[in-house]
Amino acid sequence: MLDIKTIKQDPEKFKEAMKKRNKDVNVDEIISLDDKRRTLLFETEKCKAEQNTVSKKIPVLKKEGQDTTAIFAEMKELSDKIKENDAAIKILDEQIKKFLLSVPNIPLDIVPYGKDSDDNLELRKFGTPPQFDFSPLPHWDIGKLLNILDPERAAKVTGSRFHFYKGAGARLERAVINFFLDTHTKNGYTEIFPPFMVNRKSMTGTGQLPKFEEDAFKLYNPENNPENDYFLIPTAEVPVTNLHADEIFSESELPKKYCAYSACFRSEAGSAGRDQRGLIRQHQFNKVELVKFTTPEQGLEELEKLTNDAERFLQLLSLLERFVRRCTGDLGFSSAETYDIEVWMPSYNRYVEISSCSCFTDFQARRANIKFKRDAKDKARYVYTLNGSGVAVGRTVAAILENYQNKDGSVTIPEVLRSAMGTDKIEK
RNA sequence: GGAGAAGUCGCCUAGCUGGUCGAGGGCGCAUGAUUGGAAAUCAUGUAAACGUUAACGCGUUUCGAGGGUUCGAAUCCCUCCUUCUCCGCCA
Numbered sequence: 001m002l003d004i005k006t007i008k009q010d011p012e013k014f015k016e017a018m019k020k021r022n023k024d025v026n027v028d029e030i031i032s033l034d035d036k037r038r039t040l041l042f043e044t045e046k047c048k049a050e051q052n053t054v055s056k057k058i059p060v061l062k063k064e065g066q067d068t069t070a071i072f073a074e075m076k077e078l079s080d081k082i083k084e085n086d087a088a089i090k091i092l093d094e095q096i097k098k099f100l101l102s103v104p105n106i107p108l109d110i111v112p113y114g115k116d117s118d119d120n121l122e123l124r125k126f127g128t129p130p131q132f133d134f135s136p137l138p139h140w141d142i143g144k145l146l147n148i149l150d151p152e153r154a155a156k157v158t159g160s161r162f163h164f165y166k167g168a169g170a171r172l173e174r175a176v177i178n179f180f181l182d183t184h185t186k187n188g189y190t191e192i193f194p195p196f197m198v199n200r201k202s203m204t205g206t207g208q209l210p211k212f213e214e215d216a217f218k219l220y221n222p223e224n225n226p227e228n229d230y231f232l233i234p235t236a237e238v239p240v241t242n243l244h245a246d247e248i249f250s251e252s253e254l255p256k257k258y259c260a261y262s263a264c265f266r267s268e269a270g271s272a273g274r275d276q277r278g279l280i281r282q283h284q285f286n287k288v289e290l291v292k293f294t295t296p297e298q299g300l301e302e303l304e305k306l307t308n309d310a311e312r313f314l315q316l317l318s319l320l321e322r323f324v325r326r327c328t329g330d331l332g333f334s335s336a337e338t339y340d341i342e343v344w345m346p347s348y349n350r351y352v353e354i355s356s357c358s359c360f361t362d363f364q365a366r367r368a369n370i371k372f373k374r375d376a377k378d379k380a381r382y383v384y385t386l387n388g389s390g391v392a393v394g395r396t397v398a399a400i401l402e403n404y405q406n407k408d409g410s411v412t413i414p415e416v417l418r419s420a421m422g423t424d425k426i427e428k
Numbered sequence: 429g430g431a432g433a434a435g436u437c438g439c440c441u442a443g444c445u446g447g448u449c450g451a452g453g454g455c456g457c458a459u460g461a462u463u464g465g466a467a468a469u470c471a472u473g474u475a476a477a478c479g480u481u482a483a484c485g486c487g488u489u490u491c492g493a494g495g496g497u498u499c500g501a502a503u504c505c506c507u508c509c510u511u512c513u514c515c516g517c518c519a
Binding site: 029035041042044045048051052054055056057058059068071072073074075076077078079194226251371375376377379380387407 | 430436438447448458459474475476477478479480487488494499500508509
């Protein structure tokens, strides 16, 4: 959420930023709503001040035995006016809040202008493409051949875009999760195992709601009223960022660094027909997420570090990767700046996103009300929140299967995973 | 799921026969005094948001959340949320 003040201060700059995102926003309307609200609020506060002053005098007057009938009649009128105004202000508040919650974050100046992911800026590459003296198979064929992935039975049991992992496949998924978490905790991230369901407030806090409700899986919560339905988390970012909602850090606690494994659930609304086979686009997938809370000064440097912490895995797994900066048109709703790490997928003959690392500036912090103080006397300021995948597990497994496949149909296990796998090869 | 109790300023707690209560006390924290330094002691201060002001300050709101009664609500009424205790069920 943006501060209405920053919008009002320089509406043209705000309009420009929205244009870069290909968003059309009615700025004049929101400014006029806010002006109305301010006028009414000022007037009502004066009324309340009077009400308070008179109310304080009443017990004194009563003690003196004076007649208060006339005053009560007068105050009744004032009270009615206050109630009326309060109701009007509430409606304006709701309209303004609804508007602000639907406005995306302002991209940082460093973010290049672009329409969509084709305009993302490649910053660097690592590794060399694997050389095959045979025609490599896509990972879903490898999974079938080795009997380690079973989407057909998952379709029977649940539906499309779900998978059973079996045997060495299941073990590989688990080994990758542990490898990621172990590495992050060694690098100073505190491990979190979060709830996989969250409430509406949390989904709003990180920016998934109110605009993208159709992307989430919603659950009826029988113990609550209908207003408080649960949502399956689309990423651990949601519970872990909201872990500190409505809290105030002291500056010495920052940056605060967390890593969390979770299953992630996405409806993939609007991507019918895309990446239908394999592990790339599932309704349920595993991910290890990194989340940081920082001061505004630390934000950008911590994003670099976070990205390095994610990127390291691709190097440890000797996978070919590409590092890009997302353009304005491809930037997520809450993000001010995003790096994507992409891994080479031989079957697709292109790079596939395996991690997305973003700085949200104070956008999420405003929504979730997360602040810090520089010292005991300082006023509370909003933190910056950052997060990034460290990294997507299913896509890592897919990349390993494809990049490490052998002519005989077996898959070599990357060095760093061998002890966890108890083998150096998956064979038929 | 059944029965009961409770949610107050970072923490603990007073207030709950409606009015000088945005709220007393203790702990914690900050500043100062004392000390060679510390502990202890003493003094002063101690939330957030919004508005207003050059600033000191002043105003409004917030006693789990929302609504109601009233001239006026932490205090009365209703709904919801959360926590605790006992019983039942359960990985």
